[in-house]
Amino acid sequence: MEKSFYDADSLATILRLLEDRYGVSSEDFYAAHLADEGLPVGLTGFNRHAWASFYREAQELHGRSFSAHAERVLAPA
């Protein structure tokens, strides 16, 4: 099986695709997802799940990349 990988940039690309398709930012979508109301019209249950899941992981990966950056900057000389 040929290997493939994803990272924060790949997830950002997926989020942009969903944002364009449904006409709402991922932040607004996620707030509606949590509130269980105000979701984009036509959003399927599967796409809702995937969007929320990708959004959470994108946030997580951005956090990790900042931690790695901070670790490097704060490392002893």
Add this chain to the structure above:
Amino acid sequence: MDVWTYFEQKEKEFASLSLEPEEPPPGQRIFAEADGSDGKRGRILANLILAGSPVDADIAISEKIVVRGQRIHREEYAYFLVIDGEEVMGYERDLSHSPPVHAHTTEHVRTPAGRIAFKRFAALAWEEVSGRGPDQD
């Protein structure tokens, strides 16, 4: 155990359940490892066609997995059966919902449910489509 061992198992499992991944465009893959995770985290995202189904049906699958020791943990998953373009049944583990594990009927109505193995969901999907031949309601 790493995600690639699991992905290979899933590939075989899909075939054994007569589920054929929709052919992704060249260069795209249904299995992917999280970069920098050393094979410990990954995702599956695919539409699996129920090969030989009497109706147009597929299973949309999303799994976010993490390797813990020698075991695979499905941190999040969603399995939805789509017939003629409509979601008719779904099971999810979504960490932003309470409880995280639940099911959906048509119209995305949420109902309580326990964790479900993908193989079990596929069996339910086959059961559902088998009663929906082209000449039946």
